[in-house]
Amino acid sequence: MSKSSLVQLVVPADEGNYTKGRSGRNIEAITIHHMAGRLTSEQCGRIFQTKGRYGSSHYGVGYDGSIANYVDEEDTAWTNSNWDSNCKSITIETSDNDNSWYINDTTLNALIKLVADIAKRRELGTLVPGKNLTWHSMFADTTCPGDYLRNKMQYIADEVNKINGLGLTEEKTTEELAREVIEGKYGNGEDRKSALGDRYAEVQARVNEILAPAPEQSVDILDLVRKTIRGDFGNGEDRRNSLGSNYEEVQRQVNLNFQNGTINWGNVRLY
Numbered sequence: 001m002s003k004s005s006l007v008q009l010v011v012p013a014d015e016g017n018y019t020k021g022r023s024g025r026n027i028e029a030i031t032i033h034h035m036a037g038r039l040t041s042e043q044c045g046r047i048f049q050t051k052g053r054y055g056s057s058h059y060g061v062g063y064d065g066s067i068a069n070y071v072d073e074e075d076t077a078w079t080n081s082n083w084d085s086n087c088k089s090i091t092i093e094t095s096d097n098d099n100s101w102y103i104n105d106t107t108l109n110a111l112i113k114l115v116a117d118i119a120k121r122r123e124l125g126t127l128v129p130g131k132n133l134t135w136h137s138m139f140a141d142t143t144c145p146g147d148y149l150r151n152k153m154q155y156i157a158d159e160v161n162k163i164n165g166l167g168l169t170e171e172k173t174t175e176e177l178a179r180e181v182i183e184g185k186y187g188n189g190e191d192r193k194s195a196l197g198d199r200y201a202e203v204q205a206r207v208n209e210i211l212a213p214a215p216e217q218s219v220d221i222l223d224l225v226r227k228t229i230r231g232d233f234g235n236g237e238d239r240r241n242s243l244g245s246n247y248e249e250v251q252r253q254v255n256l257n258f259q260n261g262t263i264n265w266g267n268v269r270l271y
């Protein structure tokens with residue numbers, strides 16, 4: 001038995017609507033489908049419980065974001081209209097929002113979480129649309145999953161790869177990632193950690209460096225006193241302007257040095 005822990009309910013498909021086992025194939029892809037209707041994940045599952053339907057999917061994501069399991073991942077759901085593809089895929093039906101093929105964000109975000117979970121457990125690696133993230137119209141003459149969802153494939157892959165901490169290592173420098181973190185691209189806390197995966201520690205260290213407050217400019221008063229005595233800052237207004245906010249203290253120290261008989265460079269000190 002194998003299914004995602006994100007599943008809120010199991011609506012087992014009728015045994016005549018899928019095939020036991022994987023016919024010797026390995027799971028290599030996740031295939032996205034569209035319910036062509038506004039359904040909860042439970043309502044979709046009821047359809048696959050109908051005898052003689054000869055169709056099913058592994059999962060469904062409802063318009064309400066609910067996630068249900070219909071066919072065990074170890075078995076072959078009949079979803080892609082292509083036997084080889086069915087044997088190699090885990091398939092997901094996604095609910096319409098308003099019968100326009102549009103998928104609302106609640107549904108889309110639940111779909112992304114589910115895809116991320118499957119991709120991670122099945123070790124599918126970095127998801128690439130058209131390779132290991134597929135959709136129904138790749139295998140059959142169908143409008144499924146519709147323009148909206150098909151145009152979201154790269155977005156889905158990007159989000160999933162972020163969640164699983166993949167697709168970053170080779171492409172971006174620590175500096176680039178640190179800048180993106182500061183721009184808010186990876187969120188905070190656990191979100192950031194999981195998005196950056198094994199790059200987290202180095203990137204976070206760089207972020208901390210960038211965001212650290214600039215160290216207080218420590219003023220070397222002794223040096224200023226020496227230079228003042230040497231004449232570097234002139235006199236009167238010139239000296240006042242050159243020394244700015246340090247003028248009072250430097251002048252006080254200069255006076256103390258003279259009063260205490262400092263006679264050469266090496267003796268200049270702070271009092």
Ligand SMILES: [Zn+2]
Pocket residue numbers: 032033034079136144145
């Ligand atoms: Zn489909």
